[in-house]
Amino acid sequence: MNPKKISYIFRQAFKSMWRNRMMGFASIGSVTAVLVILGFILVIVLNVNNMAMVAKETFDQIAVYVLEGVEDEQIVELGKSFRKIDGVMGVAYQTKDYALEKVREDWGDDAYLLRDLRNNPFPNTYVVQLSDVSKADEVIAKLETFEGVEKVRYYQDAVNSLIKISDFVKRLGIAVILILLLISIFIISNTIKITVLNRQREIELMQYIGATNGYVRGPFMIEGIMLGLMGSCVAILIIMLGYNYSIDYLAGRYIALISGMSGYLVGIEMVINDLIIIFMTIGIGIGILGSLVSLKKFLSI
Amino acid sequence: MLRGGTVIEFNNVTKIYKKTFTAVKDINLKIDKGEFIFIVGKSGAGKSTLIKLLLREISPSEGIVTYNNQDINKIRKRNVAAYRRNIGFIFQDYRLLPKMTVYENIAFAMEMICCQAKNIRREVPLVLSMVGLSDKAKYYPDELSGGEQQRVAIARAVINKPETIIADEPTGNLDTETSKEIMKILTEINKRGTTVIMATHDREIVNHYQKRVIELKNGAIIRDINSGGYSDEPKED
Numbered sequence: 216m217n218p219k220k221i222s223y224i225f226r227q228a229f230k231s232m233w234r235n236r237m238m239g240f241a242s243i244g245s246v247t248a249v250l251v252i253l254g255f256i257l258v259i260v261l262n263v264n265n266m267a268m269v270a271k272e273t274f275d276q277i278a279v280y281v282l283e284g285v286e287d288e289q290i291v292e293l294g295k296s297f298r299k300i301d302g303v304m305g306v307a308y309q310t311k312d313y314a315l316e317k318v319r320e321d322w323g324d325d326a327y328l329l330r331d332l333r334n335n336p337f338p339n340t341y342v343v344q345l346s347d348v349s350k351a352d353e354v355i356a357k358l359e360t361f362e363g364v365e366k367v368r369y370y371q372d373a374v375n376s377l378i379k380i381s382d383f384v385k386r387l388g389i390a391v392i393l394i395l396l397l398i399s400i401f402i403i404s405n406t407i408k409i410t411v412l413n414r415q416r417e418i419e420l421m422q423y424i425g426a427t428n429g430y431v432r433g434p435f436m437i438e439g440i441m442l443g444l445m446g447s448c449v450a451i452l453i454i455m456l457g458y459n460y461s462i463d464y465l466a467g468r469y470i471a472l473i474s475g476m477s478g479y480l481v482g483i484e485m486v487i488n489d490l491i492i493i494f495m496t497i498g499i500g501i502g503i504l505g506s507l508v509s510l511k512k513f514l515s516i
Numbered sequence: 517m518l519r520g521g522t523v524i525e526f527n528n529v530t531k532i533y534k535k536t537f538t539a540v541k542d543i544n545l546k547i548d549k550g551e552f553i554f555i556v557g558k559s560g561a562g563k564s565t566l567i568k569l570l571l572r573e574i575s576p577s578e579g580i581v582t583y584n585n586q587d588i589n590k591i592r593k594r595n596v597a598a599y600r601r602n603i604g605f606i607f608q609d610y611r612l613l614p615k616m617t618v619y620e621n622i623a624f625a626m627e628m629i630c631c632q633a634k635n636i637r638r639e640v641p642l643v644l645s646m647v648g649l650s651d652k653a654k655y656y657p658d659e660l661s662g663g664e665q666q667r668v669a670i671a672r673a674v675i676n677k678p679e680t681i682i683a684d685e686p687t688g689n690l691d692t693e694t695s696k697e698i699m700k701i702l703t704e705i706n707k708r709g710t711t712v713i714m715a716t717h718d719r720e721i722v723n724h725y726q727k728r729v730i731e732l733k734n735g736a737i738i739r740d741i742n743s744g745g746y747s748d749e750p751k752e753d
Contacts (some may be wrong), residue, residue, distance in 0.1 A: 235615075425570070
């Protein structure tokens, strides 16, 4: 393919895009609409997934409170035995002083409230890290049998239901995304089909004049790609602004919630690269597919 | 009139649609370079089928169509476009692209088959002046009369200097006066050596020009005379 032909095809594509700008807007609009919906679902799925991951990490720990008055030696022994339990990855010891100090730190300016505390109410604690969350029950049962253990705390129900919810959202999200993709290919190829139908005469004419199929197809394909790309750019912009706005909005409204959940939400900068790649690919793909499919019929004269 | 060797030849050509409808049967026809030919006959007589066969839009069910001694149905698919550049086509309904100016419509045909911008800028005004529309270059088709539109279409058909012009009822939508203008341009083109094949209903035009007439009826050639009128039968109108 020589440069002259390529430059011709591009010029022709731009010219015809300008001449058919109304249909072009319709195509861009439908690409954008579909991608925006897709993007929001994707973002929700990503966030829920992230939430579940963070939660898993946070909650794959079991807190074992040690009774008041247990000797240091025995505490060390307890740690050693915990480590031997199947399903335990690691064990960390937190003294009651450390626990109090940590709360003081966490509370920051409000720490003066702890001033009047006479006794340290926190127990000495072993934090048992699970290697596998599904083994939690067995590990807990074993931990409870040891002498000197006051209480075993584990947020199992919370973790389980969170994981269930996130799995459900993921599956639902993927299903909806697949359906949407199909719908979008259908809508966009139809839009392009209308564009092509509008220009059936032009295509016929090209063939009567003796334009090779490449010349006929080229500009339409470039046009399809450009329309797809523009649609995806608009969609990316909307998603970016919309996502930032909703995070800001949530932060303004529910500061407490957000500060507690900041680790659970995925920042836009984490998502945007993937989003751009996905959207561009879909946009270009739909553009090429749509124009090829809809042109095929007319290239037979 | 310039005459060269045979340019188009139909050899026992039959076209059957959907296995039942015979559009043309057993056509034998030789057209020499530089001829001006009227193809006449009622609607459904097979004129369009003949033209489509020539453009290789359809293939014959039997027989051979040759162009410059080459069987056009043996041309590979990707070379069909190159073949069609030998032929300029004029439609009854002009088929101008409504969103392009007169100038752009003509330039479009040149762009389609390569041509440098420099050539386009030189050639388009020349053809425009040949069809007498130099002052309408910037008009859009819907701002022109039917006759003017057809003249643009003719300019578009000749811009790539084809050997042969095929015109399918070029005056079908025009009044007598305007038809004459169109005919003047077509005969002018023919005088420069281009073969012109024109399908028409227009009795008056055919009688006036006394060119070669091929008359079709029910898919068969019933008359092929080198110089004559629309029909041997006495005029009815």
